[in-house]
Amino acid sequence: MPYDFDLICIGSGPAGQRAAIQAAKLGKRAAVVEKRREVGGVCIDTGTIPSKTLREAVIGIVHESRGPFAERNGIRDQSPITAERLLRRVDETVRREQEVVEDQLCRNGVTILSGQGRFVDAHTIGVNRERTEQTYTTEFALVAVGTNPAVPPGVTVDGEVVMTSDDVIKLKTIPKSMAVIGGGVIGIEYASMFGQLGIDVTVIERRDRPLEFVDNEIVVELAHQLRDRGVSFRLGETVASVTVEGRRAVIQLESGKRVAVDIALYSAGRAAATEGLGLEAIGVTVGERGKIIVDAAFRTVVPNVFAAGDVIGAPSLAATSAEQGRLAARAAFGVSTGPMPSHFPYGIYSIPEISMVGPTERELTAAKVPYETGVARYREIARGQILGDDSGYFKMLFHAETRALLGVHVMGTYATELVHIGQAVLALGGGLDYFLETVFNYPTLAECYKVAALNAANKLQS
Numbered sequence: 001m002p003y004d005f006d007l008i009c010i011g012s013g014p015a016g017q018r019a020a021i022q023a024a025k026l027g028k029r030a031a032v033v034e035k036r037r038e039v040g041g042v043c044i045d046t047g048t049i050p051s052k053t054l055r056e057a058v059i060g061i062v063h064e065s066r067g068p069f070a071e072r073n074g075i076r077d078q079s080p081i082t083a084e085r086l087l088r089r090v091d092e093t094v095r096r097e098q099e100v101v102e103d104q105l106c107r108n109g110v111t112i113l114s115g116q117g118r119f120v121d122a123h124t125i126g127v128n129r130e131r132t133e134q135t136y137t138t139e140f141a142l143v144a145v146g147t148n149p150a151v152p153p154g155v156t157v158d159g160e161v162v163m164t165s166d167d168v169i170k171l172k173t174i175p176k177s178m179a180v181i182g183g184g185v186i187g188i189e190y191a192s193m194f195g196q197l198g199i200d201v202t203v204i205e206r207r208d209r210p211l212e213f214v215d216n217e218i219v220v221e222l223a224h225q226l227r228d229r230g231v232s233f234r235l236g237e238t239v240a241s242v243t244v245e246g247r248r249a250v251i252q253l254e255s256g257k258r259v260a261v262d263i264a265l266y267s268a269g270r271a272a273a274t275e276g277l278g279l280e281a282i283g284v285t286v287g288e289r290g291k292i293i294v295d296a297a298f299r300t301v302v303p304n305v306f307a308a309g310d311v312i313g314a315p316s317l318a319a320t321s322a323e324q325g326r327l328a329a330r331a332a333f334g335v336s337t338g339p340m341p342s343h344f345p346y347g348i349y350s351i352p353e354i355s356m357v358g359p360t361e362r363e364l365t366a367a368k369v370p371y372e373t374g375v376a377r378y379r380e381i382a383r384g385q386i387l388g389d390d391s392g393y394f395k396m397l398f399h400a401e402t403r404a405l406l407g408v409h410v411m412g413t414y415a416t417e418l419v420h421i422g423q424a425v426l427a428l429g430g431g432l433d434y435f436l437e438t439v440f441n442y443p444t445l446a447e448c449y450k451v452a453a454l455n456a457a458n459k460l461q462s
Contacts, residue, residue, distance in 0.1 A: 013041025358407025
């Protein structure tokens with residue numbers, strides 16, 4: 001008996017979307033199941049797109065109209081900053097991106113099935129909508145449901161006083177104070193945004209430093225800049241309880257300290273949104289926080305069931321999720337392809353933004369790899385002066401013997417764009433000599449590569 005589809009993807013975020021389109025490009029009948037009102041998954045609904053758009057709204061309103069850039073250019077904007085004003089651009093961007101994703105799926109002949117998906121068996125997907133369920137058969141299935149914010153047991157999230165990152169884009173008013181519980185990527189991004197708005201922000205992190213995987217010099221400088229904006233850090237602290245007293249959140253720390261704020265924002269990791277999928281019924285293995293365990297081809301223990309994106313864990317980036325979905329679809333249909341790229345960039349959309357590709361100095365030291373650094377500062381770069389960014393920091397790491405490029409670490413304006421030059425050189429096996437012999441446009445931030453390369457060359461000759 002023929003199947004209804006060749007591939008059904010549960011979830012229409014970056015992984016599900018890319019997998020379905022890849023299957024369609026291979027001439028297969030593909031469908032995506034989406035429980036939300038619109039396609040795009042967490043990425044477009046509450047995650048990447050809304051948060052990064054909010055960041056741009058903050059920069060546009062605060063930095064460009066009231067900050068140092070505005071002062072230098074004689075700009076004065078005293079109109080009040082309201083939640084409605086900030087989120088107006090978010091709503092518009094989310095809507096447009098959802099339209100783009102839906103159009104891409106439809107143009108490629110991908111069927112959109114609206115409702116909550118679950119496995120009836122390994123080849124049958126039930127789609128529940130308005131208390132009725134329609135079943136569809138498929139040769140292959142891909143789980144790409146993403147994640148939900150993780151909240152400790154006993155903590156009640158009301159979405160107004162105690163909230164998660166999913167609730168930020170629903171803010172009704174701008175608070176005067178906020179505590180961000182968790183110093184990871186999402187926590188630091190929101191702490192920097194609200195700090196830029198002049199809100200009294202406290203970051204509570206149980207580790208001794210935020211953003212543990214990021215270059216130490218960059219983390220130190222970022223923390224310094226955030227403190228200048230009124231963001232305080234309570235590091236090495238564990239939250240014992242969070243309660244609501246009146247209209248304020250009261251956070252009790254195990255050390256005995258007490259923090260009272262208008263809003264407590266939980267940003268302590270995320271858990272796979274696998275509940276209710278029926279994975280246990282087909283024998284799919286899940287690990288910590290519900291993450292699905294897969295092999296190098298993104299195949300689960302059930303041969304025809306694949307999983308990709310945040311639901312399988314790190315690196316949990318929209319860009320890598322999309323590539324995982326594409327590779328999973330190709331593997332399902334036996335199309336030869338290369339492995340998942342190892343040199344992919346991380347982007348942290350704090351203010352200022354951070355990006356990196358390759359290992360940090362700490363990792364190279366632990367691996368006993370001899371290296372040298374090359375540094376450039378935005379204040380030395382004409383484009384940095386034009387942009388009004390005199391605190392940007394750029395660093396490249398080179399092998400001390402072979403001169404091969406090992407990593408690039410950036411903090412400053414357009415860091416997430418600038419890093420891609422280094423990513424390309426790293427993937428192609430280039431090194432210091434490439435940067436020394438290359439001419440970059442002037443004035444651009446890309447000139448950082450030349451300045452940093454000259455800095456490294458001087459160190460290697462000394």
